[in-house]
Amino acid sequence: xxxxxxxxxxxxxxxxxxxxxxxxxxxxxxxxxxxxxxxxxxxxxxxxxxxxxxxxxxxxxxxxxxxxxxxxxxxxxxxxxxxxxxxxxxxxxxxxxxxxxxxxxxxxxxxxxxx
Amino acid sequence: xxxxxxxxxxxxxxxxxxxxxxxxxxxxxxxxxxxxxxxxxxxxxxxxxxxxxxxxxxxxxxxxxxxxxxxxxxxxxxxxxxxxxxxxxxxxxxxxxxxxxxxxxxxxxxxxxxx
Numbered sequence: 001x002x003x004x005x006x007x008x009x010x011x012x013x014x015x016x017x018x019x020x021x022x023x024x025x026x027x028x029x030x031x032x033x034x035x036x037x038x039x040x041x042x043x044x045x046x047x048x049x050x051x052x053x054x055x056x057x058x059x060x061x062x063x064x065x066x067x068x069x070x071x072x073x074x075x076x077x078x079x080x081x082x083x084x085x086x087x088x089x090x091x092x093x094x095x096x097x098x099x100x101x102x103x104x105x106x107x108x109x110x111x112x113x114x115x
Numbered sequence: 116x117x118x119x120x121x122x123x124x125x126x127x128x129x130x131x132x133x134x135x136x137x138x139x140x141x142x143x144x145x146x147x148x149x150x151x152x153x154x155x156x157x158x159x160x161x162x163x164x165x166x167x168x169x170x171x172x173x174x175x176x177x178x179x180x181x182x183x184x185x186x187x188x189x190x191x192x193x194x195x196x197x198x199x200x201x202x203x204x205x206x207x208x209x210x211x212x213x214x215x216x217x218x219x220x221x222x223x224x225x226x227x228x229x230x
Contacts, residue, residue, distance in 0.1 A: 034218065043119075043205060044158075044221040089158075093217075102173065103148075103219065105158040 002027045002094050006106035013080055013113055021075040021088050021109045029096035033073050035064050036089040038108070044089065048075070052095070080113045087111070117141050119222035121206050127228045128196045136191040136225050138206030145211040147189040148173075148219070149181060151202040158205065164189055196229045203227075
């Protein structure tokens, strides 16, 4: 069964810092990995999707990498801002096993960027 | 575009009552999903649909039923609500793109409390 783990569970940084959020998964048979942002009391906003054959994706100050063979992904946020404060979730779309075709989510990293 | 919308945003039910949650998407997506999000459990898939008139069970389907009579709508029903169904419910949709390029888009959520 696929398991997705996100480390750290919570992170607090001063404004302007570059930071890295980590996501690991146990089964490398995936179609893609998606990073989401969730603001308190809100839905999920898709940030980046990395297809299984890709190594990284970039959008503005965000860069996500994927190492499928080792079961790891990182989300790099450059020059963090207070508006980046939110919970960041990663999810993998499974390509095998009983969860074929489904998303498995991590528990999320709660990011706080203070001025 | 409105994207994915959910109705209602909030609801309080008494044990044993029934209700239907409505999800609508205007992106002409083939796939639609219902998730629940609980503290410490992350997001879990309840039911999903790969097209109009078809539905399938996800990870936690017990106590829920779904219908997809129109491509743009996906309904989640609780026939006899239980306190264990207190949760935040999210609907999502994605297109029929192969190769792992099917990004999921989420609605704003419905907060349900069962007393």
